[in-house]
Amino acid sequence: MNKLNTIQKREKLNDVYAVDEKGNGGANHIYHIINANNGFAKPWIIPFQCGPRKEKSSQDGVLDTDLLEIVRHRLQCFQAGPYSSKENAIALTYIEMALTYMNKRVEDRIERNVLGTNNK
Numbered sequence: 001m002n003k004l005n006t007i008q009k010r011e012k013l014n015d016v017y018a019v020d021e022k023g024n025g026g027a028n029h030i031y032h033i034i035n036a037n038n039g040f041a042k043p044w045i046i047p048f049q050c051g052p053r054k055e056k057s058s059q060d061g062v063l064d065t066d067l068l069e070i071v072r073h074r075l076q077c078f079q080a081g082p083y084s085s086k087e088n089a090i091a092l093t094y095i096e097m098a099l100t101y102m103n104k105r106v107e108d109r110i111e112r113n114v115l116g117t118n119n120k
Helices: 064-080 086-111
Strands: 014-018 030-035 044-047
Touching: 064 086
Parallel strands: none
Antiparallel strands: 014 030, 030 044
């Protein structure tokens, strides 16, 4: 289990751990989030897609874009409510930019007919 070195250091609510070995793409696929103030609490587990989506041997899981879409929606809601801020607006802009570029990669892979495979 590898504890992530997160950007937020002070008053952190949770600790995040990569708990599996890195896969073919060089990334981990299972993360645990544990309350920093109660290390004995049951972790929240986030399993990511492991392997090409078109192969039956792959492990189904969430995608990076799924989590970014959740954060995007939450920030949109905060910006529409009493907790709007310049910092949230900037974060929202960069999250939307990240999603745009991640989708560009998907569209490129669709056009080359390699989406869902290990082909580059």
